Amino acid sequence: MSSRLTDTGARDLLRLLETGEVSCVDVAAAHLDRIGAVDGAVEAFLSVDREQVLADAAEVDRKRQTGESLGRLAGLPVAIKDNICAAGAPATCASRMLEQFVSPYDAHVIGRLRAADAVLLGRTNLDEFAMGSSCESSAFQPTRNPWDAERSPGGSSGGSAAAVCAGMAPLALGSDTGGSIRQPASFCGVVGMKPTYGRVSRYGLVAFASSLDQIGPFARGVEDAALLLEIIAGHDPRDTTSVDQPVPSYLDTLDEPLKGLRIGVVPEHFGEGLDSDVETRVQDAIDVYRSLGAEIREVSLPHSKYCVAVYYIVAPSEASSNLARYDGVHYGFRAAEYDGLIDMYAATRGAGFGDEVKRRIMLGTYALSSGYYDAYYVKALKVRRLIRQDFDAAFQEVDVIAGPVTPAPAFRIGELIDDPLAMYLNDIYTISANLAGVPGISLPCGFTSSELPVGLQLMAAPFEEERLLRAARMYEREADVPIRRPPLGMLPGGSV
Amino acid sequence: MPDVAHTPVIGLEVHVQLLTRTKIFCGCVNRFNPDEPNTQTCPVCLGLPGALPVMNREAFRLSLITAAALECELARFTKWDRKQYYYPDLPKGYQISQYDLPFSEHGALEVTTESGESRRIRIRRVHLEEDAGKNLHDESGRGADSRVDLNRAGTPLLEIVTEPDVRSAAEAKSFLDELHLLLTYLCVSDCNMQEGSLRCDANVNLHLSTGAGDAIATPIVEVKNLNSFRGVEAAVEFEIARQLKEFHETGRKLGDPGVEKETRGWDAQRNVTFAQRGKEEASDYRYFPDPDLAPVTLTDEEIESIRAGLRELPAARRSRYRNDLGLSEYDADVIVRQGERFADYFEETSGICGDAKQAANWVTQDVLREINDRGVEIGDLPVSSQALGALIGRIVDGTITVKSGRELFGLMLDESERNDEHSPDTIDRLIEERGLRIVNDSGALESAIAAAIAASPRAVEDFQAGKQQAIGPLIGKVMRDVKGADAKAVRTLLIEKLKEA
Numbered sequence A: 001m002s003s004r005l006t007d008t009g010a011r012d013l014l015r016l017l018e019t020g021e022v023s024c025v026d027v028a029a030a031h032l033d034r035i036g037a038v039d040g041a042v043e044a045f046l047s048v049d050r051e052q053v054l055a056d057a058a059e060v061d062r063k064r065q066t067g068e069s070l071g072r073l074a075g076l077p078v079a080i081k082d083n084i085c086a087a088g089a090p091a092t093c094a095s096r097m098l099e100q101f102v103s104p105y106d107a108h109v110i111g112r113l114r115a116a117d118a119v120l121l122g123r124t125n126l127d128e129f130a131m132g133s134s135c136e137s138s139a140f141q142p143t144r145n146p147w148d149a150e151r152s153p154g155g156s157s158g159g160s161a162a163a164v165c166a167g168m169a170p171l172a173l174g175s176d177t178g179g180s181i182r183q184p185a186s187f188c189g190v191v192g193m194k195p196t197y198g199r200v201s202r203y204g205l206v207a208f209a210s211s212l213d214q215i216g217p218f219a220r221g222v223e224d225a226a227l228l229l230e231i232i233a234g235h236d237p238r239d240t241t242s243v244d245q246p247v248p249s250y251l252d253t254l255d256e257p258l259k260g261l262r263i264g265v266v267p268e269h270f271g272e273g274l275d276s277d278v279e280t281r282v283q284d285a286i287d288v289y290r291s292l293g294a295e296i297r298e299v300s301l302p303h304s305k306y307c308v309a310v311y312y313i314v315a316p317s318e319a320s321s322n323l324a325r326y327d328g329v330h331y332g333f334r335a336a337e338y339d340g341l342i343d344m345y346a347a348t349r350g351a352g353f354g355d356e357v358k359r360r361i362m363l364g365t366y367a368l369s370s371g372y373y374d375a376y377y378v379k380a381l382k383v384r385r386l387i388r389q390d391f392d393a394a395f396q397e398v399d400v401i402a403g404p405v406t407p408a409p410a411f412r413i414g415e416l417i418d419d420p421l422a423m424y425l426n427d428i429y430t431i432s433a434n435l436a437g438v439p440g441i442s443l444p445c446g447f448t449s450s451e452l453p454v455g456l457q458l459m460a461a462p463f464e465e466e467r468l469l470r471a472a473r474m475y476e477r478e479a480d481v482p483i484r485r486p487p488l489g490m491l492p493g494g495s496v
Numbered sequence B: 001m002p003d004v005a006h007t008p009v010i011g012l013e014v015h016v017q018l019l020t021r022t023k024i025f026c027g028c029v030n031r032f033n034p035d036e037p038n039t040q041t042c043p044v045c046l047g048l049p050g051a052l053p054v055m056n057r058e059a060f061r062l063s064l065i066t067a068a069a070l071e072c073e074l075a076r077f078t079k080w081d082r083k084q085y086y087y088p089d090l091p092k093g094y095q096i097s098q099y100d101l102p103f104s105e106h107g108a109l110e111v112t113t114e115s116g117e118s119r120r121i122r123i124r125r126v127h128l129e130e131d132a133g134k135n136l137h138d139e140s141g142r143g144a145d146s147r148v149d150l151n152r153a154g155t156p157l158l159e160i161v162t163e164p165d166v167r168s169a170a171e172a173k174s175f176l177d178e179l180h181l182l183l184t185y186l187c188v189s190d191c192n193m194q195e196g197s198l199r200c201d202a203n204v205n206l207h208l209s210t211g212a213g214d215a216i217a218t219p220i221v222e223v224k225n226l227n228s229f230r231g232v233e234a235a236v237e238f239e240i241a242r243q244l245k246e247f248h249e250t251g252r253k254l255g256d257p258g259v260e261k262e263t264r265g266w267d268a269q270r271n272v273t274f275a276q277r278g279k280e281e282a283s284d285y286r287y288f289p290d291p292d293l294a295p296v297t298l299t300d301e302e303i304e305s306i307r308a309g310l311r312e313l314p315a316a317r318r319s320r321y322r323n324d325l326g327l328s329e330y331d332a333d334v335i336v337r338q339g340e341r342f343a344d345y346f347e348e349t350s351g352i353c354g355d356a357k358q359a360a361n362w363v364t365q366d367v368l369r370e371i372n373d374r375g376v377e378i379g380d381l382p383v384s385s386q387a388l389g390a391l392i393g394r395i396v397d398g399t400i401t402v403k404s405g406r407e408l409f410g411l412m413l414d415e416s417e418r419n420d421e422h423s424p425d426t427i428d429r430l431i432e433e434r435g436l437r438i439v440n441d442s443g444a445l446e447s448a449i450a451a452a453i454a455a456s457p458r459a460v461e462d463f464q465a466g467k468q469q470a471i472g473p474l475i476g477k478v479m480r481d482v483k484g485a486d487a488k489a490v491r492t493l494l495i496e497k498l499k500e501a
Helices: A002-007 A010-019 A024-042 A050-065 A108-115 A158-165 A182-188 A222-232 A276-291 A302-325 A340-352 A355-368 A374-397 A420-425 A431-436 A465-479 B057-069 B169-186 B229-250 B300-308 B314-323 B329-337 B340-353 B356-374 B385-396 B402-415 B424-433 B442-455 B457-464 B468-481 B487-500
Strands: A045-047 A077-081 A119-124 A171-176 A191-194 A214-219 A262-265 A295-298 A400-404 A440-447 A453-460 B005-017 B081-084 B094-097 B104-112 B118-130 B134-136 B147-149 B156-162 B198-209 B221-226 B262-267 B272-277
Touching (some): A002 A024, A010 A024, A010 A222, A024 A077, A024 A119, A024 A158, A045 A158, A050 A119, A077 A158, A108 A119, A108 A222, A119 A158, A158 A171, A158 A182, A158 A214, A171 A191, A171 A222, A182 A191, A182 A440, A182 A453, A191 A222, A214 A222, A222 A440, A262 A276, A262 A374, A276 A295, A276 A400, A276 A453, A276 A465, A302 A355, A302 A374, A302 A420, A302 A431, A302 B081, A355 A374, A440 A465, A453 A465, B057 B104, B057 B118, B057 B156, B057 B169, B057 B300, B094 B118, B104 B169, B118 B169, B169 B198, B169 B229, B169 B314, B198 B229, B221 B229, B221 B272, B229 B262, B314 B329, B329 B356, B340 B385, B356 B385, B385 B402, B385 B424, B402 B424, B442 B468, B442 B487, B457 B487, B468 B487
Parallel strands (some): A077 A119, A262 A295, B221 B262
Antiparallel strands (some): A171 A214, A191 A214, A191 A440, A440 A453, B005 B156, B005 B198, B081 B094, B118 B156, B134 B147, B198 B221, B262 B272
8 A cells, every 4th residue: 555655646646535545644654654765775855754744644634534625735745845945844955054944934835835735745855055966965965866876866956856756755846946856857757847937936945046946846747747836836925026927727728739739949959968868768759749740840049058157157146145144143054163253254154055055156256246247247147138039039939849858867976076067067958948937847758778767858938837738748648658666676775 | 734725525325214114125014123122023034044025115105205305316217236245234144225226316405504505415316225133232341242133124224325515514414404304294204313213424525725726635534323413513524624634744635546435433422533444344245136126117107196296395395484474584494494293383373363474483482482391292282273373363363462372372381281272262262261352441441540549649659759660560450450451551541640640
């Protein structure tokens, strides 16, 4: 029973819960047991409050028994990336700086989950303050890829991706600033989606780069991802960058194929540096669309070659400012020894942040400094506008753009950590969606010859999540990619 | 060094806390409350991870009103910038402010200097920002940890920057007085300097002319921490003298190598400015647009409606009082300077009695003296404008004398401490009860005079013997018998009778 429940998707679990075949406590306990069994090897979670999870699940059971009205995710466990605030829970951001921090308030998305009677399962690992593509910059642990424990699950939302992949949670939330949902989804072989900038409130998401950050869902299938997005999307007056636009019911139309679908393919995305297995799987996926009657067109994103450069000005600049608040004065870590105020700041931030975070703070501080601001920040914003215009033009021609998520499948832990530039290039296909603010989704499209998952990325015009999800679902149904479970038995400490 | 003519060149930066119900970027109550530190806070103004600001539209509206009253151009597009620096009272490590695109620029405020000269001080810009919290240091000298109170953090703060148009310490004070009055009239701030709702920095230097036709200036000094208008005046005065002395001693001038703007503090106890911050700590604030806040746009209609909705400003009132009501410049200024409620009181009184000059005399003397003596606001004075207007009306129409009016005013003040406000009807009732009506009935007067003469043969004798002052007691007796008698008339009649006798 227990292993069956952790193999079951969110929508199917909901049906089992509604018919009373299983209780919320059963579902919660099954996932907690799964975490107990395999997370020693995967290390996807930073903290799990078992008692609280069971108590929350029991409360949903009680409501169901007494006939109280229940939310749409009633009893469903959802894992939360540890940079999304939930009252009473830690929000470490995988940083020493916030190791002891407990949020006194709920993020908007957490409020939505609670209102939907979801059960908050635990806090998942990430690169420190979401800065990284491998989970290796976590101050606490490097999460491992359930498909190959020697490899990274990707990042920064690697913990959430690995948890969903390994059956420890049917759903999870992550955040995506330059690919932090889509890249780990691709590495782990699950569905991960970055919505349009402004579709989901950022209130309560610990800011990395405010103009790029967006919360999004992880699931094992498109349907479940659509369900979770439907719950968390929508306007929030507490985030003035959240957009007041109605949220369509994605599930209602999900299974309707798109007639006359025009799919754009960007030649630059299939150039040098793309792993041949990845290229083959992605081309196969595009062929699936072709077989479904979609029109495949080449589109040009001429400025996308500047994406990484622009991103590494804009994101660190905003980060250098957003992370200034971690100064040891009001909350969080403070160095034990220091000599005066300035030294307290220096000692606290010197010891509280890891290398990658410090690297980006320095990059951003430099780019915003007087004398350099125009040459770097202002210029980057101009190029960002051009990138956005490229997408606007492209989406005049096509409905979705299809391509690889990453140039290569999951890399080995340690392989890139000492080569920041190579690590940054991992996000070369995902960053443009953040810079342009458009929605993007990564969905599994097969495996490499070495049995590593490959992801297909689809992007659509702003607020076209409905079309994006339908296009993704078309592929998922037609390709009928068999649901494969990662060989966790091979993990040290893993037992299935 | 030869004597040089010097012109002080002074620019002011005024920070004004706005009177909004809630803070500028969150829903916390905006109230001075040092006794319960950190109680008016939330994730947003504490700068907790993940919290986001939302602009308070009321704060922005009050800012627009103020800028419009300062004759500023209002921008159709304005944005928020982060000013980044580390300080314990700044929880986010940056202050949300406005840098290159403030919501308003290019205004002016007309001030009258103490010599009566009218001067137009240009306003360079007005922008809106959030106030920081307050650091509380151990003042016992025992070196305990400093503490931070964030109740103030996020209070809407207007920064008003003048062009360097101010030419003397007294003029600086006049500007601040007039600005204070304007802000009070607009009801945008309580301008309470003790509570820090209005704070001022002054940039001071001297332009010198040695007669050789060369333009030289002393290094610019910014004096910070000025928390009273007198303090601004005294600090500017001190700086002018100090800079002149320093120039004579060292010859250092603006533009010399190594000469940079200096920041000095003001020691209100010793009445001196002191060097505060070295240039090695000069900050690069790394301003950049706040990605959490959308820019604010205004339509021409919205700008027009702000301007159209402006209430009458102090300067306009002064000129209306002079031109329409015929008041002296002095009276008009005294009345307007007391604030809008006082001026309204005057206008109501004047309207009821129909004599603006009389009304002005009463409010600037009797009323002002009373509220000052009692230490109350005009609204707390027991005598309403209706009652005073009715009272002055009775003087103007000759029903009672000015002296009786004063007596009545005193009575109303005393009585009203027990009773509610006087209605105009009670004025007439009091006049009758007290017999204060001017008596023109010659029969009653004549019999009272006859009675007085008969009752005081000694006084009559003395008067007739040439002792003029002997008439006093006789007048007094008549006045006691006939309430409301006009003393002058009584004297004339008495002299006539005594001469006849």
